[in-house]
Amino acid sequence: MKAVQLQHYGGSDALSLVDVDIPTLGDGEVLVRIESAGVNFIDIYMREGHYQQSSTYGSALPFTLGMEAVGTVADANGDTRLQAGDRVAYCLSRGSYAEYAVVPAWQLVVVPPDIDSNTGVALMLQGCTAHYLTHSLFSLSTGDWCLVHAGAGGVGQLLV
Numbered sequence: 001m002k003a004v005q006l007q008h009y010g011g012s013d014a015l016s017l018v019d020v021d022i023p024t025l026g027d028g029e030v031l032v033r034i035e036s037a038g039v040n041f042i043d044i045y046m047r048e049g050h051y052q053q054s055s056t057y058g059s060a061l062p063f064t065l066g067m068e069a070v071g072t073v074a075d076a077n078g079d080t081r082l083q084a085g086d087r088v089a090y091c092l093s094r095g096s097y098a099e100y101a102v103v104p105a106w107q108l109v110v111v112p113p114d115i116d117s118n119t120g121v122a123l124m125l126q127g128c129t130a131h132y133l134t135h136s137l138f139s140l141s142t143g144d145w146c147l148v149h150a151g152a153g154g155v156g157q158l159l160v
Contacts, residue, residue, distance in 0.1 A: 003098035005062040009049030015065070023095070023102040025077035030105050032088060036117035037096040038068040040125055059094070066096030070111055070120040080105035087111040091124040126154030134159065 003020045025031055042057070043065050051057040068091035073082050082088065088108040095101040111120045133155075134140045151160040 001099040003064045003095075004066070005064050005097075006047055007062050009047065009052070009061075011047075014047060016062075018062075020064070020098070022100050025075060025102055027078045028080060028105050029077050029102050030073055030080055030082055030088070030108060031075040032069065032071040032090070032101050032103055032108075033074045034069045034071040034096055034099060034101055035087075036070045036121045037066045038091070038121045038125060040067060042067055042125075043097075057094075064095045064098050064101075066098070066101075067092055067094060068121055068124040069096035069101060070117040070124075071101070074100065076105065078105070082108060082110075087113070087117075087120075089120045089124050091128055122154070123158075126158055129155045130158040 001020060001022050003018055004015050005018050005020070006014055007016050008014050023031070045051060046057060046065060068089070070087065070089045073084050073086040073088055075084060076082050082105060087110065088103075089111050090103050090107045090109070093101070093103045093107050111117075134146070138146075140146055146159070148156055148159045150156045
């Protein structure tokens with residue numbers, strides 16, 4: 001399969017389109033055929049090397065970038081509740097800049113049929129962030145006020 005991999009840290013010249021094997025599944029994992037992958041600041045930060053020492057996002061070079069996608073289930077291993085052909089989305093699981101990615105089943109959400117792939121992927125990371133801010137960090141209720149001072153980006157637009 002084709003994948004965009006980071007060969008060294010730096011600018012866009014550090015990215016290469018390469019042929020790699022389709023990843024193999026572990027228990028509880030799903031092979032997703034990628035339809036649309038998101039491009040976010042975290043991908044740029046990873047490309048520039050800001051997460052080299054991170055226990056969460058650090059990885060040995062070369063590796064496939066991309067943290068969110070919408071796609072179709074190609075295969076599943078174990079009791080995953082998902083079947084081949086289901087349209088799914090995920091965020092915060094690496095490897096979406098490729099034709100296929102392996103994702104833990106618990107990270108996948110089913111995409112409704114009336115949501116196209118580009119819209120679905122655009123809502124994942126920013127949508128989860130907006131939801132977290134208004135439901136977990138501070139649960140907004142009727143009568144509460146919330147100042148959003150950057151309503152132009154993805155998260156800000158969803159909040160306003």
